Amino acid sequence: MPGRVITITSGKGGVGKTTTTANLAVCLALLGQRVVAIDADIGLRNLDVVLGLENRVVYDLVDVVEGRCRLRQALIRDKRLSEMYLLPAAQTRDKTAVNPGQMVEICNQLRPDFDYILIDSPAGIEQGFQNAVAGADEVIIVTTPEVSAVRDADRIIGLVEAGEKGPARLIINRIKPDMVRRGDMLDVSDVLEILRIDLLGIIPEDEHIIVSTNKGTPVAHDIGVPAAQAFRNIARRLRGEEVPFMSLGGSDNLFGRLRRLIAPRSDTH
Amino acid sequence: MWDRFTGKKRVTSREVAKQRLQLVLIHDRSDISPVMLEALKADLIAVISEHLEIDQEGIEITLSESRGRSRLLATIPILGRRTRR
Numbered sequence: 001m002p003g004r005v006i007t008i009t010s011g012k013g014g015v016g017k018t019t020t021t022a023n024l025a026v027c028l029a030l031l032g033q034r035v036v037a038i039d040a041d042i043g044l045r046n047l048d049v050v051l052g053l054e055n056r057v058v059y060d061l062v063d064v065v066e067g068r069c070r071l072r073q074a075l076i077r078d079k080r081l082s083e084m085y086l087l088p089a090a091q092t093r094d095k096t097a098v099n100p101g102q103m104v105e106i107c108n109q110l111r112p113d114f115d116y117i118l119i120d121s122p123a124g125i126e127q128g129f130q131n132a133v134a135g136a137d138e139v140i141i142v143t144t145p146e147v148s149a150v151r152d153a154d155r156i157i158g159l160v161e162a163g164e165k166g167p168a169r170l171i172i173n174r175i176k177p178d179m180v181r182r183g184d185m186l187d188v189s190d191v192l193e194i195l196r197i198d199l200l201g202i203i204p205e206d207e208h209i210i211v212s213t214n215k216g217t218p219v220a221h222d223i224g225v226p227a228a229q230a231f232r233n234i235a236r237r238l239r240g241e242e243v244p245f246m247s248l249g250g251s252d253n254l255f256g257r258l259r260r261l262i263a264p265r266s267d268t269h
Numbered sequence: 270m271w272d273r274f275t276g277k278k279r280v281t282s283r284e285v286a287k288q289r290l291q292l293v294l295i296h297d298r299s300d301i302s303p304v305m306l307e308a309l310k311a312d313l314i315a316v317i318s319e320h321l322e323i324d325q326e327g328i329e330i331t332l333s334e335s336r337g338r339s340r341l342l343a344t345i346p347i348l349g350r351r352t353r354r
Protein backbone atom coordinates (compact mmCIF):
# COMPACT_ATOMS: atom_id res chain seq x y z
CA MET A 1 0.00 0.00 0.00
CA PRO A 2 1.42 3.44 -0.88
CA GLY A 3 2.20 5.73 2.05
CA ARG A 4 -0.13 8.39 3.41
CA VAL A 5 1.03 11.98 3.21
CA ILE A 6 -0.13 13.91 6.27
CA THR A 7 0.58 17.62 6.67
CA ILE A 8 0.65 19.21 10.12
CA THR A 9 -0.29 22.88 9.94
CA SER A 10 -1.88 25.61 12.09
CA GLY A 11 -2.17 29.15 10.82
CA LYS A 12 -0.79 30.72 13.97
CA GLY A 13 2.87 30.17 14.75
CA GLY A 14 4.32 28.51 17.80
CA VAL A 15 1.34 26.31 18.66
CA GLY A 16 3.21 23.01 18.41
CA LYS A 17 3.38 21.84 14.78
CA THR A 18 7.03 20.84 14.88
CA THR A 19 6.67 19.18 18.29
CA THR A 20 3.65 17.26 17.00
CA THR A 21 5.33 16.19 13.76
CA ALA A 22 8.43 14.93 15.58
CA ASN A 23 6.47 13.01 18.20
CA LEU A 24 3.99 11.47 15.77
CA ALA A 25 6.91 10.34 13.62
CA VAL A 26 8.47 8.67 16.65
CA CYS A 27 5.20 7.08 17.77
CA LEU A 28 4.39 5.72 14.33
CA ALA A 29 7.91 4.32 14.01
CA LEU A 30 7.52 2.71 17.45
CA LEU A 31 4.38 1.05 16.07
CA GLY A 32 6.54 -0.51 13.37
CA GLN A 33 5.68 1.90 10.59
CA ARG A 34 8.15 3.24 8.04
CA VAL A 35 8.08 7.00 8.52
CA VAL A 36 9.68 10.03 6.92
CA ALA A 37 9.23 13.50 8.39
CA ILE A 38 9.70 16.44 6.03
CA ASP A 39 10.57 19.86 7.37
CA ALA A 40 8.78 22.23 4.99
CA ASP A 41 9.62 25.32 7.03
CA ILE A 42 12.31 26.53 4.66
CA GLY A 43 14.54 29.20 6.16
CA LEU A 44 13.47 28.35 9.72
CA ARG A 45 14.68 24.79 10.00
CA ASN A 46 13.60 23.26 13.32
CA LEU A 47 12.59 19.66 12.97
CA ASP A 48 16.23 18.54 12.86
CA VAL A 49 16.99 19.95 16.32
CA VAL A 50 13.73 18.71 17.84
CA LEU A 51 14.64 15.22 16.61
CA GLY A 52 18.27 15.62 17.71
CA LEU A 53 19.56 15.11 14.16
CA GLU A 54 21.05 18.54 13.48
CA ASN A 55 24.62 17.24 13.29
CA ARG A 56 23.81 14.80 10.53
CA VAL A 57 22.34 17.17 7.99
CA VAL A 58 24.27 17.06 4.73
CA TYR A 59 21.71 17.79 2.04
CA ASP A 60 18.28 19.36 2.35
CA LEU A 61 14.94 19.71 0.59
CA VAL A 62 16.16 22.50 -1.67
CA ASP A 63 19.21 20.48 -2.69
CA VAL A 64 16.85 17.73 -3.79
CA VAL A 65 14.59 20.10 -5.70
CA GLU A 66 17.52 21.79 -7.41
CA GLY A 67 19.13 18.48 -8.34
CA ARG A 68 22.29 18.70 -6.21
CA CYS A 69 21.55 15.29 -4.72
CA ARG A 70 19.16 12.41 -5.05
CA LEU A 71 16.19 12.26 -2.69
CA ARG A 72 17.58 9.19 -0.92
CA GLN A 73 20.86 10.96 -0.17
CA ALA A 74 19.09 13.76 1.66
CA LEU A 75 17.18 11.46 4.00
CA ILE A 76 18.70 11.22 7.49
CA ARG A 77 18.08 8.08 9.46
CA ASP A 78 17.06 8.50 13.13
CA LYS A 79 19.52 7.57 15.85
CA ARG A 80 17.18 5.21 17.68
CA LEU A 81 14.54 4.17 15.18
CA SER A 82 15.84 2.46 12.08
CA GLU A 83 12.59 2.96 10.14
CA MET A 84 12.38 6.69 10.71
CA TYR A 85 13.91 9.36 8.47
CA LEU A 86 14.09 13.13 8.27
CA LEU A 87 14.17 15.27 5.14
CA PRO A 88 15.48 18.57 6.50
CA ALA A 89 14.58 22.06 5.29
CA ALA A 90 17.16 24.43 3.87
CA GLN A 91 18.18 27.02 6.42
CA THR A 92 19.64 29.70 4.17
CA ARG A 93 16.88 29.92 1.57
CA ASP A 94 13.25 31.00 1.66
CA LYS A 95 9.86 29.52 0.81
CA THR A 96 10.10 30.51 -2.84
CA ALA A 97 12.98 28.05 -3.36
CA VAL A 98 10.37 25.28 -3.67
CA ASN A 99 6.99 25.25 -5.40
CA PRO A 100 3.87 23.15 -4.76
CA GLY A 101 4.43 21.00 -7.85
CA GLN A 102 7.89 20.02 -6.65
CA MET A 103 6.48 19.09 -3.23
CA VAL A 104 3.89 16.87 -4.88
CA GLU A 105 6.68 15.22 -6.84
CA ILE A 106 8.74 14.53 -3.69
CA CYS A 107 5.71 13.05 -1.94
CA ASN A 108 5.04 10.79 -4.91
CA GLN A 109 8.64 9.58 -4.88
CA LEU A 110 8.42 8.76 -1.16
CA ARG A 111 5.03 7.03 -1.18
CA PRO A 112 6.21 3.60 -2.36
CA ASP A 113 8.92 3.34 0.31
CA PHE A 114 7.15 4.66 3.41
CA ASP A 115 3.92 4.07 5.30
CA TYR A 116 3.70 7.65 6.55
CA ILE A 117 5.08 10.86 5.13
CA LEU A 118 4.59 13.61 7.72
CA ILE A 119 5.08 17.22 6.63
CA ASP A 120 5.82 19.94 9.17
CA SER A 121 4.27 23.10 7.74
CA PRO A 122 5.39 26.64 8.46
CA ALA A 123 2.91 29.01 10.10
CA GLY A 124 0.85 31.34 7.96
CA ILE A 125 -1.22 31.00 4.82
CA GLU A 126 1.44 31.99 2.29
CA GLN A 127 3.51 29.93 -0.10
CA GLY A 128 5.19 27.91 2.64
CA PHE A 129 1.79 26.62 3.73
CA GLN A 130 0.73 26.05 0.12
CA ASN A 131 3.89 24.00 -0.45
CA ALA A 132 3.30 21.97 2.70
CA VAL A 133 -0.28 20.99 1.86
CA ALA A 134 0.18 20.52 -1.89
CA GLY A 135 1.05 16.82 -1.69
CA ALA A 136 -1.08 15.99 1.34
CA ASP A 137 -3.67 13.23 1.45
CA GLU A 138 -4.76 14.47 4.86
CA VAL A 139 -4.27 17.59 6.92
CA ILE A 140 -3.93 17.86 10.68
CA ILE A 141 -4.52 21.27 12.20
CA VAL A 142 -2.88 22.10 15.51
CA THR A 143 -4.27 24.79 17.76
CA THR A 144 -4.04 25.88 21.38
CA PRO A 145 -7.15 26.80 23.39
CA GLU A 146 -6.66 30.52 22.82
CA VAL A 147 -8.72 33.01 20.88
CA SER A 148 -6.10 33.96 18.30
CA ALA A 149 -4.94 30.40 17.64
CA VAL A 150 -8.50 29.12 17.21
CA ARG A 151 -9.37 32.01 14.93
CA ASP A 152 -6.38 31.27 12.71
CA ALA A 153 -7.22 27.57 12.75
CA ASP A 154 -10.67 28.43 11.41
CA ARG A 155 -9.09 30.28 8.51
CA ILE A 156 -6.86 27.32 7.70
CA ILE A 157 -9.82 24.92 7.87
CA GLY A 158 -11.55 27.04 5.25
CA LEU A 159 -8.47 27.00 3.01
CA VAL A 160 -8.02 23.24 3.37
CA GLU A 161 -11.68 22.66 2.51
CA ALA A 162 -11.33 24.86 -0.55
CA GLY A 163 -8.29 22.79 -1.59
CA GLU A 164 -10.41 19.62 -1.62
CA LYS A 165 -8.15 17.68 0.70
CA GLY A 166 -10.97 15.99 2.55
CA PRO A 167 -11.88 16.96 6.08
CA ALA A 168 -8.99 18.14 8.24
CA ARG A 169 -8.68 16.84 11.78
CA LEU A 170 -7.82 18.83 14.87
CA ILE A 171 -5.23 18.52 17.61
CA ILE A 172 -5.66 20.81 20.61
CA ASN A 173 -2.29 21.34 22.28
CA ARG A 174 -1.15 22.89 25.57
CA ILE A 175 -4.33 22.31 27.52
CA LYS A 176 -3.97 23.19 31.20
CA PRO A 177 -6.50 21.11 33.13
CA ASP A 178 -6.33 23.41 36.19
CA MET A 179 -7.20 26.46 34.16
CA VAL A 180 -9.99 24.62 32.38
CA ARG A 181 -11.46 23.61 35.76
CA ARG A 182 -11.29 27.20 36.98
CA GLY A 183 -13.10 28.38 33.87
CA ASP A 184 -10.09 30.30 32.64
CA MET A 185 -9.37 28.32 29.49
CA LEU A 186 -11.51 27.22 26.57
CA ASP A 187 -12.13 23.51 26.95
CA VAL A 188 -12.08 20.85 24.27
CA SER A 189 -15.82 20.98 23.68
CA ASP A 190 -15.75 24.78 23.28
CA VAL A 191 -13.09 24.59 20.60
CA LEU A 192 -14.89 21.79 18.76
CA GLU A 193 -18.20 23.61 18.91
CA ILE A 194 -16.58 26.64 17.35
CA LEU A 195 -14.46 24.94 14.69
CA ARG A 196 -16.80 22.01 13.93
CA ILE A 197 -14.18 19.54 12.77
CA ASP A 198 -13.22 16.08 13.93
CA LEU A 199 -10.97 15.82 16.92
CA LEU A 200 -7.82 13.77 16.45
CA GLY A 201 -6.18 14.41 19.79
CA ILE A 202 -5.62 16.54 22.85
CA ILE A 203 -2.24 17.23 24.41
CA PRO A 204 -1.70 18.67 27.86
CA GLU A 205 0.73 21.43 28.64
CA ASP A 206 3.73 19.41 29.80
CA GLU A 207 7.17 20.60 30.90
CA HIS A 208 8.63 17.30 29.76
CA ILE A 209 8.24 18.57 26.21
CA ILE A 210 10.63 21.41 26.88
CA VAL A 211 13.13 19.14 28.65
CA SER A 212 13.00 16.61 25.82
CA THR A 213 13.37 19.33 23.21
CA ASN A 214 16.42 20.62 25.07
CA LYS A 215 17.94 17.18 24.73
CA GLY A 216 16.82 16.47 21.19
CA THR A 217 14.95 13.34 22.23
CA PRO A 218 11.21 13.63 21.50
CA VAL A 219 9.06 13.20 24.59
CA ALA A 220 7.26 10.27 22.95
CA HIS A 221 10.19 8.07 23.99
CA ASP A 222 9.46 8.71 27.70
CA ILE A 223 6.88 6.12 28.68
CA GLY A 224 4.56 7.34 31.42
CA VAL A 225 4.86 11.04 30.65
CA PRO A 226 1.40 12.60 29.98
CA ALA A 227 2.38 14.26 26.69
CA ALA A 228 3.98 11.03 25.48
CA GLN A 229 0.75 9.18 26.18
CA ALA A 230 -1.17 11.84 24.27
CA PHE A 231 1.06 11.47 21.20
CA ARG A 232 0.89 7.68 21.34
CA ASN A 233 -2.90 7.87 21.42
CA ILE A 234 -2.91 10.13 18.37
CA ALA A 235 -0.59 7.80 16.45
CA ARG A 236 -2.93 4.89 17.17
CA ARG A 237 -5.93 6.91 15.99
CA LEU A 238 -4.04 7.63 12.77
CA ARG A 239 -3.66 3.87 12.42
CA GLY A 240 -7.44 3.62 12.60
CA GLU A 241 -7.80 2.47 16.20
CA GLU A 242 -10.48 3.90 18.47
CA VAL A 243 -8.67 5.29 21.48
CA PRO A 244 -10.57 7.21 24.18
CA PHE A 245 -9.57 10.82 24.74
CA MET A 246 -7.69 11.78 27.89
CA SER A 247 -9.62 13.74 30.46
CA LEU A 248 -8.04 17.20 30.68
CA GLY A 249 -10.33 19.16 32.93
CA GLY A 250 -13.30 19.50 30.57
CA SER A 251 -16.86 18.80 31.61
CA ASP A 252 -17.53 15.39 33.27
CA ASN A 253 -19.66 14.24 30.45
CA LEU A 254 -17.02 15.04 27.88
CA PHE A 255 -17.51 12.04 25.64
CA GLY A 256 -21.19 12.46 25.10
CA ARG A 257 -20.74 16.12 24.38
CA LEU A 258 -17.84 15.50 22.02
CA ARG A 259 -19.80 13.02 20.03
CA ARG A 260 -22.70 15.41 19.59
CA LEU A 261 -20.41 18.25 18.72
CA ILE A 262 -18.54 16.49 16.00
CA ALA A 263 -20.97 17.35 13.28
CA PRO A 264 -20.10 18.41 9.76
CA ARG A 265 -19.60 22.13 9.49
CA SER A 266 -22.45 22.53 7.06
CA ASP A 267 -25.29 21.10 9.08
CA THR A 268 -24.97 22.49 12.54
CA HIS A 269 -27.89 24.76 13.35
CA MET B 270 -21.32 25.53 42.55
CA TRP B 271 -22.41 28.04 45.19
CA ASP B 272 -23.15 30.57 42.49
CA ARG B 273 -25.67 28.19 41.04
CA PHE B 274 -27.70 28.19 44.29
CA THR B 275 -27.52 31.89 44.87
CA GLY B 276 -28.37 32.53 41.23
CA LYS B 277 -25.33 34.74 40.84
CA LYS B 278 -23.31 34.27 37.74
CA ARG B 279 -19.60 34.81 37.49
CA VAL B 280 -18.66 35.31 33.89
CA THR B 281 -15.48 33.31 33.41
CA SER B 282 -12.73 34.31 31.01
CA ARG B 283 -13.48 31.08 29.20
CA GLU B 284 -17.01 32.26 28.42
CA VAL B 285 -15.76 35.66 27.35
CA ALA B 286 -13.21 34.00 25.04
CA LYS B 287 -15.87 31.76 23.55
CA GLN B 288 -18.28 34.59 22.85
CA ARG B 289 -15.61 36.77 21.32
CA LEU B 290 -14.44 33.93 19.12
CA GLN B 291 -17.94 33.11 17.93
CA LEU B 292 -18.55 36.71 16.98
CA VAL B 293 -15.23 37.30 15.25
CA LEU B 294 -15.59 34.07 13.27
CA ILE B 295 -19.02 35.02 11.99
CA HIS B 296 -17.41 38.10 10.51
CA ASP B 297 -14.31 36.23 9.28
CA ARG B 298 -16.33 33.51 7.60
CA SER B 299 -18.73 35.85 5.86
CA ASP B 300 -16.01 38.37 5.07
CA ILE B 301 -18.31 41.13 6.29
CA SER B 302 -16.61 43.50 8.69
CA PRO B 303 -18.34 45.47 11.47
CA VAL B 304 -17.45 48.65 9.55
CA MET B 305 -19.20 47.33 6.45
CA LEU B 306 -22.27 46.52 8.56
CA GLU B 307 -22.39 50.13 9.74
CA ALA B 308 -22.28 51.38 6.15
CA LEU B 309 -25.03 48.95 5.24
CA LYS B 310 -27.13 50.20 8.13
CA ALA B 311 -26.82 53.78 6.95
CA ASP B 312 -27.92 52.81 3.45
CA LEU B 313 -30.84 50.78 4.77
CA ILE B 314 -32.01 53.71 6.87
CA ALA B 315 -31.90 55.97 3.86
CA VAL B 316 -33.87 53.63 1.62
CA ILE B 317 -36.49 52.60 4.17
CA SER B 318 -36.99 56.15 5.37
CA GLU B 319 -38.31 57.04 1.94
CA HIS B 320 -41.32 54.84 2.64
CA LEU B 321 -41.61 54.52 6.38
CA GLU B 322 -40.92 56.57 9.42
CA ILE B 323 -38.54 54.47 11.49
CA ASP B 324 -36.87 54.64 14.88
CA GLN B 325 -33.25 55.03 13.87
CA GLU B 326 -31.95 54.53 17.42
CA GLY B 327 -33.76 51.21 17.76
CA ILE B 328 -32.32 49.60 14.64
CA GLU B 329 -30.40 46.42 15.18
CA ILE B 330 -28.36 44.80 12.44
CA THR B 331 -26.54 41.62 13.24
CA LEU B 332 -24.80 38.80 11.46
CA SER B 333 -25.50 35.29 12.58
CA GLU B 334 -24.99 31.82 11.25
CA SER B 335 -27.40 29.05 10.61
CA ARG B 336 -27.16 25.92 8.53
CA GLY B 337 -23.66 26.83 7.42
CA ARG B 338 -24.84 30.16 5.96
CA SER B 339 -24.25 33.65 7.20
CA ARG B 340 -27.47 35.50 7.85
CA LEU B 341 -28.08 39.19 8.09
CA LEU B 342 -30.78 40.08 10.59
CA ALA B 343 -32.24 43.55 10.60
CA THR B 344 -34.76 44.65 13.19
CA ILE B 345 -36.20 48.02 12.32
CA PRO B 346 -38.86 49.57 14.57
CA ILE B 347 -41.51 51.38 12.52
CA LEU B 348 -43.03 54.54 13.89
CA GLY B 349 -45.51 55.09 11.11
CA ARG B 350 -46.09 55.55 7.44
CA ARG B 351 -44.42 58.34 5.69
CA THR B 352 -46.94 60.62 4.04
CA ARG B 353 -45.47 61.03 0.61
CA ARG B 354 -45.30 64.33 -1.15
Ligand SMILES: Nc1ncnc2c1ncn2[C@@H]1O[C@H](COP(=O)(O)OP(=O)(O)OP(=O)(O)O)[C@@H](O)[C@H]1O
Nearest residue numbers: 013014015016017018019123174204205206209210
Ligand atom coordinates in the same frame (compact mmCIF):
# COMPACT_ATOMS: atom_id res chain seq x y z
N1 LIG C 1 2.19 20.65 25.10
C1 LIG C 1 3.25 21.45 25.31
N2 LIG C 1 3.70 21.68 26.56
C2 LIG C 1 4.76 22.49 26.78
N3 LIG C 1 5.46 23.10 25.81
C3 LIG C 1 5.07 22.92 24.54
C4 LIG C 1 3.95 22.09 24.22
N4 LIG C 1 3.80 22.08 22.87
C5 LIG C 1 4.77 22.88 22.38
N5 LIG C 1 5.54 23.38 23.37
C6 LIG C 1 6.67 24.31 23.21
O1 LIG C 1 6.20 25.42 22.48
C7 LIG C 1 7.20 25.90 21.61
C8 LIG C 1 6.66 25.97 20.18
O2 LIG C 1 6.45 24.65 19.71
P1 LIG C 1 6.75 24.25 18.20
O3 LIG C 1 8.08 24.71 17.78
O4 LIG C 1 6.43 22.80 18.08
O5 LIG C 1 5.62 25.11 17.48
P2 LIG C 1 5.46 25.37 15.92
O6 LIG C 1 3.99 25.45 15.69
O7 LIG C 1 6.21 24.39 15.13
O8 LIG C 1 6.12 26.82 15.77
P3 LIG C 1 6.46 27.58 14.39
O9 LIG C 1 5.15 28.15 13.92
O10 LIG C 1 7.42 28.62 14.79
O11 LIG C 1 7.02 26.56 13.44
C9 LIG C 1 8.38 24.99 21.76
O12 LIG C 1 9.30 25.60 22.62
C10 LIG C 1 7.80 23.74 22.38
O13 LIG C 1 8.73 23.07 23.18
Ligand SMILES: [Mg+2]
Nearest residue numbers: 017018041046
Ligand atom coordinates in the same frame (compact mmCIF):
# COMPACT_ATOMS: atom_id res chain seq x y z
MG1 LIG D 1 7.65 24.71 13.57
